[in-house]
Amino acid sequence: MSTSAPGRIEVEVAGAQPYRITIAPGLLDDGAALAAQVRGRQALVLSDDTVAPLYAARVAGALRAARPELSLAHFALPAGESSKTLHWFGRAIDALAALGARRDACVLALGGGVVGDLAGFAAACWMRGIDCVQLPTTLLAMVDSSVGGKTAVDLPQGKNLVGAFHPPRAVLADTGVLRTLPPRELRAGLAEVVKYGAIVDAPFLDWLDAHADALLAMDDDALAAAVARSCAHKAAIVERDPFEHGERALLNFGHTFGHAIETEQGYGGLNHGEAVAVGMVLAARLSETLGLSRPEDGERLRALLTRFGLPVALPAGLDAESLLAHMRLDKKAQAGGLRFIVWERAGRARVLSDVPESTVLAALRS
Ligand SMILES: NC(=O)c1ccc[n+]([C@@H]2O[C@H](COP(=O)([O-])OP(=O)(O)OC[C@H]3O[C@@H](n4cnc5c(N)ncnc54)[C@H](O)[C@@H]3O)[C@@H](O)[C@H]2O)c1
Ligand SMILES: O=C(O)C(=O)C[C@@H](O)[C@H](O)[C@H](O)COP(=O)(O)O
Numbered sequence: 001m002s003t004s005a006p007g008r009i010e011v012e013v014a015g016a017q018p019y020r021i022t023i024a025p026g027l028l029d030d031g032a033a034l035a036a037q038v039r040g041r042q043a044l045v046l047s048d049d050t051v052a053p054l055y056a057a058r059v060a061g062a063l064r065a066a067r068p069e070l071s072l073a074h075f076a077l078p079a080g081e082s083s084k085t086l087h088w089f090g091r092a093i094d095a096l097a098a099l100g101a102r103r104d105a106c107v108l109a110l111g112g113g114v115v116g117d118l119a120g121f122a123a124a125c126w127m128r129g130i131d132c133v134q135l136p137t138t139l140l141a142m143v144d145s146s147v148g149g150k151t152a153v154d155l156p157q158g159k160n161l162v163g164a165f166h167p168p169r170a171v172l173a174d175t176g177v178l179r180t181l182p183p184r185e186l187r188a189g190l191a192e193v194v195k196y197g198a199i200v201d202a203p204f205l206d207w208l209d210a211h212a213d214a215l216l217a218m219d220d221d222a223l224a225a226a227v228a229r230s231c232a233h234k235a236a237i238v239e240r241d242p243f244e245h246g247e248r249a250l251l252n253f254g255h256t257f258g259h260a261i262e263t264e265q266g267y268g269g270l271n272h273g274e275a276v277a278v279g280m281v282l283a284a285r286l287s288e289t290l291g292l293s294r295p296e297d298g299e300r301l302r303a304l305l306t307r308f309g310l311p312v313a314l315p316a317g318l319d320a321e322s323l324l325a326h327m328r329l330d331k332k333a334q335a336g337g338l339r340f341i342v343w344e345r346a347g348r349a350r351v352l353s354d355v356p357e358s359t360v361l362a363a364l365r366s
């Protein structure tokens with residue numbers, strides 16, 4: 001992590017296709033920073049119908065001022081998880097075709113994780129792969145989805161079942177846009193922030209506890225510090241294991257349960273961060289049931305998530321057997337059965353294979 005200018009934090013992601021995450025207020029107005037990432041003369045700003053009216057003209061104006069010759073097109077999805085589908089993926093591809101996008105064209109993913117995942121997948125598929133620059137506008141997208149190159153859309157059968165690994169060309173996180181983020185979405189992002197503490201950085205949980213009020217009040221310094229520390233963790237993990245052959249799976253802590261909840265609710269109930277919050281509590285409970293961790297750690301995790309206003313219990317009416325059926329399609333599952341990310345204590349998570357379904361059901365029902 002480094003700072004090239006006051007208030008600007010940079011995190012490098014090494015690997016076969018290295019890129020930089022830049023974190024600073026005002027980046028969406030920085031035509032030079034945006035234009036530097038667009039190699040050719042064509043760009044598609046892909047957004048959603050909440051974010052586009054707020055920020056698309058700013059991005060387009062800054063880019064046009066820096067690169068008047070650019071051919072710029074816009075495409076906006078309906079906001080929300082229910083648009084992360086093959087249908088809207090197809091519409092995004094249509095927008096690239098209408099632009100006549102060549103191999104050096106660029107997709108600018110301006111939005112939260114839904115936009116980032118779908119735009120990244122469209123960029124991965126168009127002509128077998130064009131540049132995607134991530135311009136995350138939610139806390140969750142800044143700390144997690146914009147980094148690491150997992151792109152996907154959902155199916156009714158399960159989350160992110162169709163996708164590709166396609167690292168971004170760059171990530172420009174303009175923390176100033178968090179000012180317009182609804183409180184529920186701020187809290188959702190905090191769930192993924194807590195995840196880093198849970199899996200690899202116990203002192204971060206202490207820091208989050210100490211700065212909870214500042215984070216919830218959207219204090220600029222506290223938010224920038226949380227984004228930077230989260231990105232540093234994600235960058236370190238994905239550069240060592242870009243394709244999830246090993247330790248990257250730790251980033252899935254709480255997700256086997258969380259994704260099952262989202263799928264069972266038809267992508268219209270808990271949002272991703274909320275589902276992950278419940279999922280982490282269940283993963284901690286599973287770890288306890290298996291005798292791997294102590295109840296005190298689970299209690300502490302629950303207390304922090306509750307402090308952040310996140311749900312910590314399964315929504316009423318969800319059937320444990322139906323959730324289990326969704327988990328069988330989880331991407332971590334193997335011939336031997338379900339695999340979970342469990343923890344031994346705060347800051348120390350690991351992968352556990354062949355977890356008996358009866359134990360999972362017990363955790364769901366407890
Ligand atoms: N690829 C990855 O590694 C990865 C990691 C984590 C999550 N995800 C995916 O990310 C998605 C969740 O992302 P999300 O939580 O950002 O949800 P989202 O993209 O649906 O955004 C949440 C809401 O906030 C609105 N919004 C976005 N930015 C705003 C702003 N600055 N001001 C006002 N409103 C704004 C959006 O229009 C939307 O209504 C899920 O599909 C999840 O699977 C992917
Ligand atoms: O980057 C990763 O790896 C993650 O697992 C990050 C998760 O927060 C994210 O929700 C991811 O999309 C889940 O991936 P999936 O492979 O379980 O669909």
Ligand SMILES: [Zn+2]
Pocket residue numbers: 144192255272276
């Ligand atoms: Zn996630």
